[in-house]
Structure formats: C-alpha cells, structure tokens
Amino acid sequence: MGITYEDFLDLDYEPTDEDLVCTFRIDPATGMSTEAAASRVASESSNGTWAALQTGADFTDMGATTFDIDGDLIRVAYPAGLFEPGNMPQVLSCIAGNIMGMKAVDTIRLLDCEWPESVVSAYPGPLYGSSVREEIFGVTDRPITATVPKPKVGLSTAAHAQVGYDAWVGGVDLLKDDENLTDQAFNPFSDRLTESLSLRDDAEDETGEKKSYLINVTADTQTMLDRVDEVAAQGGEYVMVDIITAGWAGLQTVRERTEKHGLAIHAHRAMHAAFDRLPAHGVSMRVLAQVSRLCGVDQLHTGTAGLGKLANEDTVGINEWLAGDLHGATDVLPVASGGLHPGLLPDLLDATGTNVCVQLGGGIHGHPDGTRAGAVALRSAIDAYVEGRAITEAAEETPELAVALDKWGTETPR
Ligand SMILES: O=C(COP(=O)(O)O)[C@H](O)[C@H](O)COP(=O)(O)O
Ligand SMILES: [Mg+2]
Structure with a gap:
C-alpha cells in the first residue's frame, strides 16, 4: 500500500455528517493544474507530503479529500478522526497550516468551514453569548454600548477610570480597555481594576443602571489566568482577550477558567487583518x-x-453566522467598532440589527464637550433608533447629540 497526492482528489466522494468541510479559493502556481494543486491542498493539510509514501498495516487513513472543484473554489472534506477533540491549535495546523505557504499555489484562502457535530461538541462554545445583554445588563430591546478611552495608552489609572465614570454616567454600559493596554507602568492592571470597579459602583448608584468593565487580561497564559481570578475576586463580570495575538491555546485555557467564575469573554481581534485583509x-x-x-x-x-x-x-454575513444554529452552541454577540460616531448609527443598526454591542472611542471622547456629552449623544441616538425615531428628531431634545451630528454628520472617517 502507498499514498501519493493524487489519492486526495475524488470528485465522486460525498462528504459524511462526520466530515469537516472547508472551502478554499486557490490560485495554482504557474504550470500546475487546478486538480493537481487541489489534491496537494488536501494532502498537505491531512496526512500526505510531496513524496509518495509506503503505508503498512499499522496505519489509520486520516487523509482529506478534495471532492469539489468549481473554478478557483475547491471543497475539501476532512475525517473527524483527524482532529484531536477540543484542540483548536491542532485543527488549524491541519486546515490553515503548511498549505498557507505551499509552492503549489500562488495564493490560497480558507473561506468557510462547515463544522460537524462530532467536532463542535468537543468545544465549550460561549457561556453567555448575546444573552449578556439581558443577564448582565437586564436589557432586551437595545444594543449594549461600550467605550474605549483615547488616547489608547498613556492615561494614568485615575484618568482612565475617570473617563470610564464619565462615560458610564452619560449612558454607556461598558468601559473597555484598548487592545494595547494591559499592565504598563503608567497604568498598572491591578490598580486599574480596583479603581475602575469602584467608580463603576458609583456610576451604578448614580444612574440606577448596571455598568461593567472589559479589562484586558492579555498576557502569557499563566498571567492571564491570574488576572481572570483577580477580576472575579474584585467583582467584575467580563475579561477582554486579544484573541489573535494571545493565540487560541491561551484563549481555550482562559475559557476554562472563566467558566469557573461565570465571567464573560470580550474578544478583541487585533492582528486579524494579517490573515484576512488580502482577499486572495x-x-x-x-x-x-x-x-x-x-x-x-x-x-x-x-x-x-x-x-x-x-x-x-462581510460584517453582516459573519454576524448572521454567529447568530445561527451550530449544533446547539450558544451564539456570539457581535461588536461593531472602529471609527463609529452617533451619525453612523442608523445605517449601522439597519445593517446589523439591534442584537449587537456598539463601541465608540473617538466618537465619544472626540465630542467637543467631552466624554460625558459624547456618551449622552450615543445613548440618545441608540434610544431614538430603538423607538423608531430619526436621530435628527432626538437631537432637537438632546443638545449633546446635536453637537455630535453637527461635528461629524454621517461621514465615514479614515
Ligand atoms: O479602538 C478601537 C476603536 O476605536 P475608535 O472607536 O476610536 O475608532 C478598536 O480597537 C477597533 O474598533 C478595532 O477594530 P475592529 O473592531 O474592526 O476589530
Ligand atoms: Mg482599539
């Protein structure tokens, strides 16, 4: 018995319910047919290599199969037994591993996966998902809101916490750390946690609303676990993780620990564009x-x-996937963020619906009258949208919103 890369192409194969099916777009190298490149993708991402191999009796065939070729799109079926249950780094070392650099293709893009129940059931999925809105904030009818203090880093602990307080009392639900704020000398993690949660309590007393804090625990895995424990001990509800830079292994370990404490995870995706920005x-x-x-x-x-x-x-398509059925897994609350301001909210919420978190940094703190006014403007725009009123109408009653609309209009920033 032996295997060569040709064994990984079978256009008559029909995937089973147990297979993980991946869709790739490929651009074969010069002189390489699509079929030859497609079979090499299935080979290198499962159990093959460039050379023909001899296999003996003590061998379980975990080979993937390219079963569909449609122009530059190929679909590859992977047997569930190829994957260690619950080990995401191992899954990605298969389906997004060596193949990303193989010379048989000039470019290759992993576009989509269809996850079988046998793989999904080995993962915890979200603890809360979009039910954070109701479970943490008691809100069912509107998007929840978050703000990230700007400048991103450099504010002292007291100044950072004060920005949070101003935003909370102005009507924002969540203070959020920026992706590159963790435990620096100008704003140490433990001090920030304590001072922010203290002002959160004040803001809750003042507003009668539930408020919370997305503190960034991103670090080496052991430090993340220590920080998760600290957040729980201090009475936080969430931790934030930079999931791409921290890595999937770290995230999986954090997820085990947050389960014990009943904490929710806010996932920042800094560095995702290194994987997904170039479409090919x-x-x-x-x-x-x-x-x-x-x-x-x-x-x-x-x-x-x-x-x-x-x-x-494809924000809308991704959000739909995150809300859709996945063998009973909890959904994920999408966070819209990056250059948003109140004037963009109606178009944003028309596109995404209201089961989202809306995050504004510059769109709050860049308000001419400061953070609290910026937060009032955001909340007014959100409430108006949910009530089915135009934000221009709400701006007649809320001068902070009128100032924001006057400053930024409905323009997309760059
Ligand atoms: O700090 C911000 C937004 O600040 P601002 O509101 O001032 O633009 C976030 O890091 C980005 O939204 C990340 O991008 P994405 O959400 O696309 O991952
Ligand atoms: Mg940021």
Missing part, C-alpha cells in the same frame, strides 16, 4: 469568527459593515 490569501474573518465561537468567546469584534475606519469584510 490567508484565513477569512468568517473562519476566525467560527473558531472564536467554538473556543467560547461571548462578544467578538466583527466590523462596521463598511461604515467605520477599518477595512471590513
């Missing part, structure tokens, strides 16, 4: 979102449907 190559945000859901994040940045400051791909 890499791993799509859709797949990164799928992996995030399996690993168990409750909230995930998925872009602004093209309205904000950052390049986006």
Whole structure:
C-alpha cells in the first residue's frame, strides 16, 4: 500500500455528517493544474507530503479529500478522526497550516468551514453569548454600548477610570480597555481594576443602571489566568482577550477558567487583518469568527459593515453566522467598532440589527464637550433608533447629540 497526492482528489466522494468541510479559493502556481494543486491542498493539510509514501498495516487513513472543484473554489472534506477533540491549535495546523505557504499555489484562502457535530461538541462554545445583554445588563430591546478611552495608552489609572465614570454616567454600559493596554507602568492592571470597579459602583448608584468593565487580561497564559481570578475576586463580570495575538491555546485555557467564575469573554481581534485583509490569501474573518465561537468567546469584534475606519469584510454575513444554529452552541454577540460616531448609527443598526454591542472611542471622547456629552449623544441616538425615531428628531431634545451630528454628520472617517 502507498499514498501519493493524487489519492486526495475524488470528485465522486460525498462528504459524511462526520466530515469537516472547508472551502478554499486557490490560485495554482504557474504550470500546475487546478486538480493537481487541489489534491496537494488536501494532502498537505491531512496526512500526505510531496513524496509518495509506503503505508503498512499499522496505519489509520486520516487523509482529506478534495471532492469539489468549481473554478478557483475547491471543497475539501476532512475525517473527524483527524482532529484531536477540543484542540483548536491542532485543527488549524491541519486546515490553515503548511498549505498557507505551499509552492503549489500562488495564493490560497480558507473561506468557510462547515463544522460537524462530532467536532463542535468537543468545544465549550460561549457561556453567555448575546444573552449578556439581558443577564448582565437586564436589557432586551437595545444594543449594549461600550467605550474605549483615547488616547489608547498613556492615561494614568485615575484618568482612565475617570473617563470610564464619565462615560458610564452619560449612558454607556461598558468601559473597555484598548487592545494595547494591559499592565504598563503608567497604568498598572491591578490598580486599574480596583479603581475602575469602584467608580463603576458609583456610576451604578448614580444612574440606577448596571455598568461593567472589559479589562484586558492579555498576557502569557499563566498571567492571564491570574488576572481572570483577580477580576472575579474584585467583582467584575467580563475579561477582554486579544484573541489573535494571545493565540487560541491561551484563549481555550482562559475559557476554562472563566467558566469557573461565570465571567464573560470580550474578544478583541487585533492582528486579524494579517490573515484576512488580502482577499486572495490567508484565513477569512468568517473562519476566525467560527473558531472564536467554538473556543467560547461571548462578544467578538466583527466590523462596521463598511461604515467605520477599518477595512471590513462581510460584517453582516459573519454576524448572521454567529447568530445561527451550530449544533446547539450558544451564539456570539457581535461588536461593531472602529471609527463609529452617533451619525453612523442608523445605517449601522439597519445593517446589523439591534442584537449587537456598539463601541465608540473617538466618537465619544472626540465630542467637543467631552466624554460625558459624547456618551449622552450615543445613548440618545441608540434610544431614538430603538423607538423608531430619526436621530435628527432626538437631537432637537438632546443638545449633546446635536453637537455630535453637527461635528461629524454621517461621514465615514479614515
Ligand atoms: O479602538 C478601537 C476603536 O476605536 P475608535 O472607536 O476610536 O475608532 C478598536 O480597537 C477597533 O474598533 C478595532 O477594530 P475592529 O473592531 O474592526 O476589530
Ligand atoms: Mg482599539
């Protein structure tokens, strides 16, 4: 018995319910047919290599099969037994591993995955998903809101917490750390946690509303676990993880620990664009979102449907996937963020619906009258949208919103 890469192409194969099916777009190398490149994709991502191999009796065939070729799109079926249950790094070392650099293709993009129950059931999925709105904030009819203090880093602990307080009392639900704020000398993690939660309590007393804090625990895995424990001990409800830079292994370990404490996970996706920005190559945000859901994040940045400051791909399609059925797994609350301001909200919420978290940094703190006024403007725009009123109408009663609309209009920033 032996295997060569040709064994990995079978256009008559029909995937079973147990197979993980991946869709790739490929651009074969010069002189390489699509069929030859497609069979090499299935080979290298499962159990093959460039050379023909001899196999003996002590061998379980875990080979993948390219079973469909449609122009530059190929579909590959992977047997569930190829995958260690619950080990996301191992899954990605197959379906997004060596093949990303193989010379048989000039470019290759993992576009989408169909996850079988046998694979999904080994992952925890989110603890809360979009039910954070109701479970943490008691809100059912409107998007929840978050704000990230700007400048991103450099504010002292007291100044950072004060920005949170101003935003909370202005009507925002969540203070959020920026992706590159963790435990620096100008604003140490433990001090920030304590001072922010203290002001959160004050803001709750003042407003009568539930408020919370997305503190960034991103670090080496052991430090993340220590920080998760600290957040729980201090009475937080969430931790934030930079899931791409921290890595899937770290996220999976954090997810086990947050389960013990009943904490929710806010997933920031900084560095995702290294995988998904160039359309011909890499791993799509859709797949990164799928992996995030399996690993168990409750909230995930998925872009602004093209309205904000950052390049986006298919926010609406990804959000629909995050809300859709996945063998009973909990959904994920999408977070729209990046260059948003109140004037963009109606178009944003028309595109995404209201089961989202809306995050504004510059769109609150850049308000001419400061953070609290910016927060009032955001909340007024959100409430108006939910009530079915035009934000221009709400601006007649809420001068803070009128000032924001006057400053930014409905323009997309760059
Ligand atoms: O700090 C911000 C937004 O700040 P601002 O509101 O001032 O633009 C977030 O890091 C980006 O939204 C990340 O991008 P994405 O959400 O696309 O992952
Ligand atoms: Mg940021």
